[in-house]
Ligand SMILES: Nc1nc2c(ncn2[C@@H]2O[C@H](COP(=O)(O)OP(=O)(O)OP(=O)(O)O)[C@@H](O)[C@H]2O)c(=O)[nH]1
């Protein structure tokens with residue numbers, strides 16, 4: 001992994017993608033999704049990224065996230081910005097329907113060259129959804145997108161981790177019974193930079209707005225950002241322009257207060273550690289495989305004769321001596 005370089009064909013794809021070629025971008029996203037050696041090499045060739053503003057949209061199933069993403073994409077396009085959309089489908093093959101739904105909801109933008117839409121799932125990825133989503137964000141950024149929208153269904157740790165790799169997190173709730181309580185439980189309160197009560201055309205929206213606002217009094221964002229709580233009707237395109245403005249307001253605030261850069265630094269550090277971990281593990285495992293004595297040690301560990309910790313220490317000691 002460490003000695004290898006990209007084959008000329010993939011290197012050409014990277015060049016084309018950096019020039020804004022959409023087909024090259026799509027091909028590279030597939031490589032990153034597969035999360036193999038090439039994924040690493042590709043991501044290592046992008047040069048500095050970070051120009052695009054990364055927006056996460058999360059919330060319970062059916063809250064209208066895709067409809068919001070679609071509307072926000074229109075807002076960005078009206079302002080002449082290029083948009084990348086990532087629908088991060090959490091896990092199982094059973095949610096295939098939702099992805100299809102997203103596609104249908106985004107058809108309005110599917111012919112627009114300024115918009116690149118990608119649905120992803122965890123299937124087939126070694127590093128899991130957060131790692132691959134982050135890689136895809138980096139690719140879209142490098143390809144010249146100005147805004148990247150990432151949709152997840154906010155249910156588990158994995159989705160929260162995805163949201164940790166964006167600049168602004170929008171949490172969308174709907175006026176269904178107990179949604180605010182559910183959001184608390186799912187840890188959505190802590191990660192929101194902007195709250196949206198979507199489907200505000202439905203009864204109960206007002207009381208949910210009041211409920212969230214009073215709960216937010218208990219949550220303190222260290223940087224002094226006051227989390228806005230907005231009512232939207234994504235379906236009817238009401239309140240979306242305001243949401244769009246608040247997202248940019250959050251960016252402005254972050255740039256001025258320094259919290260934007262702080263967050264980015266944190267994200268970069270996490271990525272760096274993850275990448276290093278992967279490389280080190282890979283290198284160590286290769287060395288183990290090529291060394292009969294170490295391989296035997298792993299076999300004994302697998303059989304339960306020595307503990308995983310003992311085996312890891314043994315391997316670590318021997319390999320680091322060899323690498324010295
Ligand atoms: N009444 C009403 N319905 C809406 C509104 N916004 C979206 N919907 C509808 O809610 C349904 C779900 O919308 P989606 O945008 O697919 O919701 P989602 O959160 O992306 O759903 P998943 O990705 O499956 O979790 C669709 O039938 C939308 O038309 C709204 O403001 N009011």
Ligand SMILES: [Mg+2]
Pocket residue numbers: 065066067098102151
């Ligand atoms: Mg959706």
